[in-house]
Amino acid sequence: MKQILVTGGAGFIGSHLCERLLNEGNAVICLDNFYSGSKKNVWHLIGHPGFELVRHDVTEPYRAEIDEIYNLACPASPVFYQYDPIQTTKTSVFGTFNMLGLAKRTKAKILQASTSEVYGDPAEHPQHEDYWGNVNPIGIRSCYDEGKRCAESLCFDYHRIHGVDVKVIRIFNTYGPRMAVNDGRVVSNFVVQALKGEDITIYGDGSQTRSFQFVSDLVEGMIRMMATPVGFTGPVNLGNPGEFTMIELAEKVLSKVGGKSKIVFRPLPADDPKMRRPDITLAKKELGWEPKVSLDEGLDEVIAYFRQVLFQ
Ligand code: NAD
Ligand code: UDP
Secondary structure: OOEEEEEOOOOHHHHHHHHHHHHOOOEEEEEEOOOOOOHHHHHHHOOOOOEEEEEOOOOOOOOOOOOEEEEOOOOOOHHHHHHOHHHHHHHHHHHHHHHHHHHHHHOOEEEEEEEHHHHEOOOOOOEOOOOOOEOOOOOOOHHHHHHHHHHHHHHHHHHHHHOOOEEEEEEOOEEOOOOOOOOOOHHHHHHHHHHHOOOEEEEOOOOOEEOOEEHHHHHHHHHHHHOOOOOOOOOEEEOOOOOEEHHHHHHHHHHHHOOOOOEEEEOOOOOOOOOOOEOOHHHHHHHOOOOOOOHHHHHHHHHHHHHHHHHO
C-alpha cells in the first residue's frame, strides 16, 4: 500500500484524485487549508480506513513519511486567485518549495499541477510544451501565472541539483462535478446561470477560445504521469484538444438547459488569453493517454450535478 499525499485534496480536482487513489488501494493524506476547497468535497471519504484529512497551509513545512506527492494546493479560479494575490504567489512558490523539500527528504516522487497559464496569452497555437509563453509579469493574472512558472522552475532545479523525481503536468481548463457554485470559472458560471434562469455573462465579445477537459480524463492522465519511469519529468500538457469560443459554450449550455436566460456581454478582464488549445502529442506518446469525454457528455454530467446542488 502506497502512502500518498495530495495537497489541495479538498478542492475540485483534488477530491476526485483522492477518491481514485483510495479506490486503487492506497492510503491518502488529503492536506488542505480550505481556501477555495471544502470539507464537503471529501465528506464521503471520511471514515475510509485509508483516508486522512489534515488542515494545513502548504506555505508552512509539513512532515510525513510518504511515497508520492500530488501538489495541487493553489486556488485555480481567477476570482479566487486574484482575491488574495500575494497569498496565491506564496502558495505556489513556498508551497512547492516545501513539498519539494519533503520529496527530497522522503525520496518521494512529486507531481506538480502546473497549468496552461504558463503559456500566458499565447503567440503559438496550439500550445506545445516547448513554447516558453507570453506572460505579463506584472498584471492581475501574474500572481498565478508567474507563481506557477516559478514552481516549475523550482521543480527542475530540485531535479537537477538534488535528483528529486519530479513530474510536471500542465493542466488545461478542467471542469466537472464538485466545482463550487461560486467558483467563477466559465463552465460553472454558465451552467449555474442557465439553471437559475439568470443572464449568461460573456466577458468580452466571446470570440476567445478555450479547450475543456472533463475531470475524470485529467485524473487518469495524472495517475499515468506519476507512473512514468524515474527521470521522466515532463512538462506534459494534459487537456482536451477540442476548442470552443465562449459564445459556442454559452449556446451549448443554453440549448441543453433550456429556460429563458439571455446572453449578456461584460467587460473582458485584463490579460485574458485570446485562445488556448493543447498539443497533446507528448501525452499520447509517453502516457498512452488522450481524453475520452466529449464536451457534450461532460456538460450533461455537470448540468445534472448543479441541478442537484441547486434544487435538491
Ligand atoms: P480548487 O481551488 O478547487 O482546488 C485547490 C485546492 O487547494 C483547494 O482545496 C484550496 O483550499 C487548496 N489550497 C489553496 N491554497 C492552499 C494552501 N496555501 N495550503 C493548502 N491548501 C491550499 O482548484 P482546482 O481546479 O481543483 O485546481 C487544483 C490544481 O490544479 C491547482 O494547483 C490548479 O492551479 C491546477 N490547475 C487547475 C486547472 C483547472 O482548470 N481546474 C487548470 C490548470 C491547473
Ligand atoms: N468567462 C466568461 N464568462 C464568465 C466567466 C469567464 O466569458 O462568467 C471567460 C473568461 O473571460 C475567459 C474564459 O471564459 O475568456 C475562461 O475563463 P475561466 O475563468 O474559466 O478560465 P481561464 O481564463 O483561467 O482560462
